Amino acid sequence: MKLTEQQFKDYLLQIRALAEGPFDEMQKEIEVTNTFPPEFYQTAIDNDLYRFALPEKYGGFGLSEKQILMVQEEFSRGPGGMRMHLHHAADLDWRILDDFGSDELKAQYMDKFQDKTIYVNFALTERTGGTGADLHTLAIKDPEDPDYYIINGEKTLISHTDCSDFTYLIVKTDPESDKDESLSAFFVDVHTPGFEIIPMSHMMGCRGAGHADLKFTNMRVHKKYMLGKEGQGLEVAMHSLAVSRAHIAVSNLGMAQRMLEMTIKRAHDRVTFGKPLCKRQKIQQDIADMGTKINALRLMIWDFAKDYDAGLNIDMKAAMCKLFSIDTVREVSDSMLEIFGGIGYFEDNNGVRRPDGSDYGPVERLYRDCRAMWLEEGPRTVQRLTAFRGLDQCGGRISYLD
Secondary structure (H helix, E strand, C coil), X not given: XXXXXXXXXXXXXXXXXXXXXXXXXXXXXXXXHCXXXXXXXXXXXXXXXXXXXXXXXXXXXXXXXXXXXXXXXXXXXXXXXXXXXXXXXXXXXXXXXXXXXXXXXXXXXXXXXXXXXXXXXXXXXXXXXXXXXXXCCEEEEECXXXXXXXXXEEEEEEXXXXXXXXXXXXXXXXXXXXXXXXXXXXXXXXXXXXXXXEECCCCCCXXXXXXXXXXXXXXXXXXXXXXXXXXXHHHHHHHHHHHHHHXXXXXXXXXHHHHHHHHHHHHHHCEECCEEHHHCHHXXXXXXXXXXXXXXXXXXXXXXXXXXXXXXXXXXXXXXXXXXXXXHHHHHHHHHHHHHHHHHHCHHHHHCCCCCCCCCCCHHHHHHHHHHHHCCCCCHHHHHHHHHHHHHHHCCCCCXXX
């Protein structure tokens, strides 16, 4: 279902209103329960948030990557846990199966993403290993039936486990090798015998995102559920994470943009020594720096989207986007809290409202939520390594599309 230009603009406004209205209101309970209520999922379905990013052939809107990222910027203005869930739905949830699944699996499942008939989490991280050949979760062929693999091991910090039907699972299939080709990827039903979900405690922010440890004990998975070929697991993971890093960046962009708007309102309203903060040069300079970084980040993300839609390698630019976005949202959130002053450190701003009675927005929650971005899809050190590899290969000559 293609959208006209006006329909797309209207949809962006619809999602912004949803993020800052009903979603913000739902989050008050989620902050305590750490669980999404059923009405969240239904509201997301009703507003096409599980289907907007899908290709038309699977029931989606057929948007360009730039348009998908623009929608994500709008819902990222809302609560962090919901942002994590919807970011995953717009990206990793369906792309991995579309990119690496067999024709049989795609025919069976791809059209089920549009209304959350299925939802798939992504299991890579382990407590005792990294994200490469040092993984310890092991899949070996069943000696009695080589059409099956037997999987044993554990994963940690896995998001959305409380609402997922399947898992994209990255495991080691060659226990004798320490090379990248020793890894493989599987599409695993969470109800498979031997699959255990162990809930984790509440996070600092992004509440409701369903984090848990996963444990696999003699879990048997048929070879038809392998994604790509045996030994292609690291490629599946890294290709998928590269795109997702740009989606993390636009999540930071959405939060930072809302923080900027809230900060400007507060700078106009807060009066010290007979003068609004916005009349003081130091505050003006801080706000100018906030806006400059946000504008630069948005243009970086849009440039990434052009490369992605053109089919070019996007690893380096995706890493740069995420790296710059972490620095941007950190500096913007720090400036926001400093300009708001003490009330910004309280939930609900301790009841302080604008002169017209309206709310400034969730300063304290946004400050907590954005800290998760330091870690999702790799910290800054990982992004720098990826960016260096790209720069080294091109000799520092970065190409840009018109």
